[in-house]
Amino acid sequence: xxxxxxxxxxxxxxxxxxxxxxxxxxxxxxxxxxxxxxxxxxxxxxxxxxxxxxxxxxxxxxxxxxxxxxxxxxxxxxxxxxxxxxxxxxxxxxxxxxxxxxxxxxxxxxxxxxxxxxxxxxxxxxxxxxxxxxxxxxxxxxxxxxxxxxxxxxxxxxxxxxxxxxxxxxxxxxxxxxxxxxxxxxxxxxxxxxxxxxxxxxxxxxxxxxxxxxxxxxxxxxxxxxxxxxxxxxxxxxxxxxxxxxxxxxxxxxxxxxxxxxxxxxxxxxxxxxxxxxxxxxxxxxxxxxxxxxxxxx
Amino acid sequence: xxxxxxxxxxxxxxxxxxxxxxxxxxxxxxxxxxxxxxxxxxxxxxxxxxxxxxxxxxxxxxxxxxxxxxxxxxxxxxxxxxxxxxxxxxxxxxxxxxxxxxxxxxxxxxxxxxxxxxxxxxxxxxxxxxxxxxxxxxxxxxxxxxxxxxxxxxxxxxxxxxxxxxxxxxxxxxxxxxxxxxxxxxxxxxxxxxxxxxxxxxxxxxxxx
Ligand code: SF4
Ligand code: SF4
Ligand code: SF4
Ligand code: SF4
Numbered sequence: 001x002x003x004x005x006x007x008x009x010x011x012x013x014x015x016x017x018x019x020x021x022x023x024x025x026x027x028x029x030x031x032x033x034x035x036x037x038x039x040x041x042x043x044x045x046x047x048x049x050x051x052x053x054x055x056x057x058x059x060x061x062x063x064x065x066x067x068x069x070x071x072x073x074x075x076x077x078x079x080x081x082x083x084x085x086x087x088x089x090x091x092x093x094x095x096x097x098x099x100x101x102x103x104x105x106x107x108x109x110x111x112x113x114x115x116x117x118x119x120x121x122x123x124x125x126x127x128x129x130x131x132x133x134x135x136x137x138x139x140x141x142x143x144x145x146x147x148x149x150x151x152x153x154x155x156x157x158x159x160x161x162x163x164x165x166x167x168x169x170x171x172x173x174x175x176x177x178x179x180x181x182x183x184x185x186x187x188x189x190x191x192x193x194x195x196x197x198x199x200x201x202x203x204x205x206x207x208x209x210x211x212x213x214x215x216x217x218x219x220x221x222x223x224x225x226x227x228x229x230x231x232x233x234x235x236x237x238x239x240x241x242x243x244x245x246x247x248x249x250x251x252x253x254x255x256x257x258x259x260x261x262x263x264x265x266x267x268x269x270x271x272x273x274x275x276x277x278x279x280x281x282x283x284x285x286x287x288x289x290x291x292x293x294x295x296x297x298x
Numbered sequence: 299x300x301x302x303x304x305x306x307x308x309x310x311x312x313x314x315x316x317x318x319x320x321x322x323x324x325x326x327x328x329x330x331x332x333x334x335x336x337x338x339x340x341x342x343x344x345x346x347x348x349x350x351x352x353x354x355x356x357x358x359x360x361x362x363x364x365x366x367x368x369x370x371x372x373x374x375x376x377x378x379x380x381x382x383x384x385x386x387x388x389x390x391x392x393x394x395x396x397x398x399x400x401x402x403x404x405x406x407x408x409x410x411x412x413x414x415x416x417x418x419x420x421x422x423x424x425x426x427x428x429x430x431x432x433x434x435x436x437x438x439x440x441x442x443x444x445x446x447x448x449x450x451x452x453x454x455x456x457x458x459x460x461x462x463x464x465x466x467x468x469x470x471x472x473x474x475x476x477x478x479x480x481x482x483x484x485x486x487x488x489x490x491x492x493x494x495x496x497x498x499x500x501x502x503x504x505x506x507x
Pocket of ligand 1: 045048
């Protein structure tokens with residue numbers, strides 16, 4: 001039986017935007033696992049963690065409340081799912097805060113009236129990783145592996161916002177292990193004690209403070225190399241982008257020789273599930289993941 | 299001095315803590331801080347914070363209004379949530395930093411030469427004017443050009459290879475700049491956002507600490 005979810009893709013997953021490749025590979029694994037993601041009609045941006053200069057508290061809560069209200073109206077009974085850490089965080093934060101604070105909820109609804117919507121607060125806001133771990137389970141995830149990723153060593157980079165302040169149930173803030181477990185489930189070897197696992201990459205400040213953020217990314221990549229990694233895998237679109245696309249800049253500045261692929265867990269799963277390079281969105285890599293391409297071509 | 303700033307100075311006189319409680323997101327938490335310093339050791343860009351969060355909280359209580367609101371510090375917050383995960387008093391530090399930054403910006407006190415206040419404002423404007431969704435290409439372009447044309451061209455050249463990489467990997471659509479994606483009900487969304495702002499301002503005006 002297919003499991004149905006109300007899906008919030010977020011701006012960066014729009015067709016041909018920066019993490020469109022995450023969406024493509026996610027769709028390919030959902031097919032295999034019997035997950036159906038129903039896109040929330042007419043969703044809007046959540047303003048991530050950087051909208052605060054122009055947007056006050058209530059306007060920002062209203063942004064997320066609109067998405068949640070649309071989900072309640074169009075997809076009753078389905079959990080609200082995001083694949084982007086920032087989207088998940090702001091939606092869940094808004095859901096919690098409005099439900100905990102009756103006055104804020106009334107105010108957000110007064111604002112939403114202008115768009116003919118009502119936020120009731122009946123949704124469970126969840127990350128795609130929670131769906132995989134809690135609704136599908138490691139055992140079931142393992143069952144569909146057609147091409148075990150033997151011989152690959154992978155640094156599982158969880159980053160901040162998939163991890164804090166909510167995180168995945170049962171995991172610690174300091175050393176969450178679910179990503180490593182997922183890597184192992186696919187037949188690859190996780191880097192043990194990857195000490196930059198939950199370090200920050202600078203997030204959106206990569207754009208406004210590039211030098212300072214790149215210094216953070218340099219350490220994240222160096223630690224992956226030190227652990228013997230063939231690649232980095234991450235659940236977060238911003239982490240993915242930040243660890244992949246600036247390596248040349250970092251090399252120029254620091255004299256390093258980084259050339260380490262950074263992929264989504266969904267791409268990794270997709271390849272292990274026997275999908276083609278295209279279905280796994282390997283063409284979306286700027287630093288090509290050659291070892292995954294080879295496996296996909298087999 | 300901006301009109302709004304003058305009004306607030308007049309209204310709160312020497313009660314900066316009360317001003318923060320009334321006007322800043324989660325500001326009522328500030329008085330709960332016990333000055334343990336855990337948060338200050340948590341910021342990834344810590345060395346660049348002129349006043350780390352713990353100090354900001356102390357300064358608010360000491361009434362150092364100008365120093366706090368004009369500080370570049372809050373704008374170095376990467377929203378990593380390290381502090382929230384660790385604070386023994388469970389202060390929503392991240393939100394207070396965002397709230398202070400927002401308030402400083404509204405009052406016209408945010409640093410003029412720092413990139414993040416500009417970028418964060420561009421992001422919001424892009425969303426608000428762009429029909430409810432962020433157009434990454436436009437956002438990127440305005441960012442490169444925010445320091446003026448010559449600087450912008452230099453930055454754009456430096457970033458050209460990344461742009462090409464993103465384009466060839468089907469992750470950046472050059473046609474987005476001509477409109478790209480937006481919400482169908484962008485009118486409704488805009489009206490809701492305007493209303494939300496109106497409510498928020500009315501609430502701050504009525505606050506009795
Ligand atoms: S967090 Fe980023 S990707 Fe998600 S909706 Fe907001 S801007 Fe778009
Ligand atoms: S690691 Fe970077 S992108 Fe990922 S959640 Fe943290 S700040 Fe955001
Ligand atoms: S960690 Fe919490 S209690 Fe300690 S200084 Fe920071 S805000 Fe105050
Ligand atoms: S969320 Fe902001 S204030 Fe908190 S530790 Fe991270 S950078 Fe510092």
